[in-house]
Amino acid sequence: MKTREACLEADRLDPLAPLKQEFFLPEGVIYLDGNSLGVQPKAAVARAGEVLNQEWAVGLIRSWNTANWFELPRRLGNKLGRLLGAGDDEVVVTDTTSLNIFKALAAALRIQQADHPERRVIVSERDNFPTDLYMIEGMIDLLQQGYELRLIDDELPLERALRDDVAVLLLSHVNYRTGALYDMAAVTGQAHRHGVLTIWDLAHSAGAVPVNLRAAEADFAVGCTYKYLNGGPGSPAFIWVAERHQDRFWQPLSGWWGHNRPFDMATAYEPAHGIRRFLCGTQPILSMSLVECGLDVALKADMAAVRAKSVALTELFIELVEERCGHHPLTLITPRDAARRGSHASFRHPNGFAVMQALIARGVIGDYREPEVLRFGITPLYLGYADIWDAVETLRDILDRGSWDRAEFCRRSAVT
Numbered sequence: 104m105k106t107r108e109a110c111l112e113a114d115r116l117d118p119l120a121p122l123k124q125e126f127f128l129p130e131g132v133i134y135l136d137g138n139s140l141g142v143q144p145k146a147a148v149a150r151a152g153e154v155l156n157q158e159w160a161v162g163l164i165r166s167w168n169t170a171n172w173f174e175l176p177r178r179l180g181n182k183l184g185r186l187l188g189a190g191d192d193e194v195v196v197t198d199t200t201s202l203n204i205f206k207a208l209a210a211a212l213r214i215q216q217a218d219h220p221e222r223r224v225i226v227s228e229r230d231n232f233p234t235d236l237y238m239i240e241g242m243i244d245l246l247q248q249g250y251e252l253r254l255i256d257d258e259l260p261l262e263r264a265l266r267d268d269v270a271v272l273l274l275s276h277v278n279y280r281t282g283a284l285y286d287m288a289a290v291t292g293q294a295h296r297h298g299v300l301t302i303w304d305l306a307h308s309a310g311a312v313p314v315n316l317r318a319a320e321a322d323f324a325v326g327c328t329y330k331y332l333n334g335g336p337g338s339p340a341f342i343w344v345a346e347r348h349q350d351r352f353w354q355p356l357s358g359w360w361g362h363n364r365p366f367d368m369a370t371a372y373e374p375a376h377g378i379r380r381f382l383c384g385t386q387p388i389l390s391m392s393l394v395e396c397g398l399d400v401a402l403k404a405d406m407a408a409v410r411a412k413s414v415a416l417t418e419l420f421i422e423l424v425e426e427r428c429g430h431h432p433l434t435l436i437t438p439r440d441a442a443r444r445g446s447h448a449s450f451r452h453p454n455g456f457a458v459m460q461a462l463i464a465r466g467v468i469g470d471y472r473e474p475e476v477l478r479f480g481i482t483p484l485y486l487g488y489a490d491i492w493d494a495v496e497t498l499r500d501i502l503d504r505g506s507w508d509r510a511e512f513c514r515r516s517a518v519t
Contacts, residue, residue, distance in 0.1 A: 110488035138480030141333030188315030207323035222270035277307035277445030311446035333397030358383035412483035461507035
């Protein structure tokens with residue numbers, strides 16, 4: 104697509120284009136940060152009002168039964184599971200990604216302690232999202248049993264890191280910074296051949312790229328709902344546990360919602376059967392209820408069509424940036440091969456932070472990640488080809504004019 108008119112024609116022919124009407128999008132904004140916080144589904148306003156004004160205000164505590172609040176984590180998990188290649192009662196929506204990493208890691212280590220107590224290494228990626236690494240470090244410090252963290256990078260590739268001393272492999276399916284995509288089935292198979300259990304972080308995958316946890320024979324997966332699933336700021340995360348692992352033990356955050364009969368108020372803990380034992384405490388019903396609005400829109404789309412559009416939009420974005428902005432010091436750090444790329448594109452620029460702030464001031468909202476990375480999320484449900492054209496044209500204008508080089512664009516807030 105070499106012209107804006109060609110992009111507009113592609114938008115007219117796009118089978119996913121009608122879904123854009125399901126979302127609230129501010130006038131004059133091209134939103135390229137759905138890989139950090141998704142936009143608001145229009146249905147969320149009415150749903151929030153229903154929970155506040157009817158279920159809470161009128162139903163009061165009765166709504167745990169009459170509005171089925173108690174079953175919400177499992178019901179949402181079953182909906183979400185359809186996007187993850189999971190079966191019923193293998194997913195619950197609950198807690199945060201960080202807490203769910205802790206649960207999954209503890210569960211995987213308990214399996215290995217029972218079957219292979221000599222394994223004391225956890226493998227992850229040096230460029231993994233920091234919370235994943237922090238939670239591993241915290242687990243190692245808590246256990247005090249000689250565990251160590253081994254990080255893969257350019258000098259230590261995965262095939263050399265997976266040895267007979269490894270218990271667990273924890274990777275992000277799509278890298279948060281570069282957008283690099285792992286072949287989940289191939290990597291899981293590689294890990295299993297070494298007797299290693301896998302935990303997949305799907306924060307930048309769920310709702311954006313096809314995922315089939317069962318077909319990949321993965322062991323555990325976690326992720327958030329506020330990115331491509333448009334669940335709202337800080338909306339609850341999710342955890343998936345393969346059915347074969349669910350009843351072997353209970354996870355260490357043994358709160359009352361994971362009890363088999365929570366309202367018996369028993370003194371001793373008895374874990375629920377199945378995925379419900381991965382719940383912990385009372386759920387945040389208002390924010391959890393809004394997750395369903397985003398899931399319902401995502402389930403209207405064919406995932407193959409979502410992926411095809413994602414590939415086309417990211418390829419268009421990369422091509423246009425290199426054609427129209429190639430004389431500027433921009434370095435693509437996202438894989439060119441679509442099979443190895445998620446649904447965002449990232450470029451390094453020596454003044455990346457200021458450039459991104461200048462873009463945001465012009466209504467093109469992406470985000471910045473250290474070091475020097477301009478990150479652009481491509482969300483097929485509400486972005487079109489003309490949006491990509493216009494975003495790159497704005498970037499070209501800012502770089503050509505040097506309008507990013509202003510003091511106001513260098514000031515940093517707490518959140519970048």
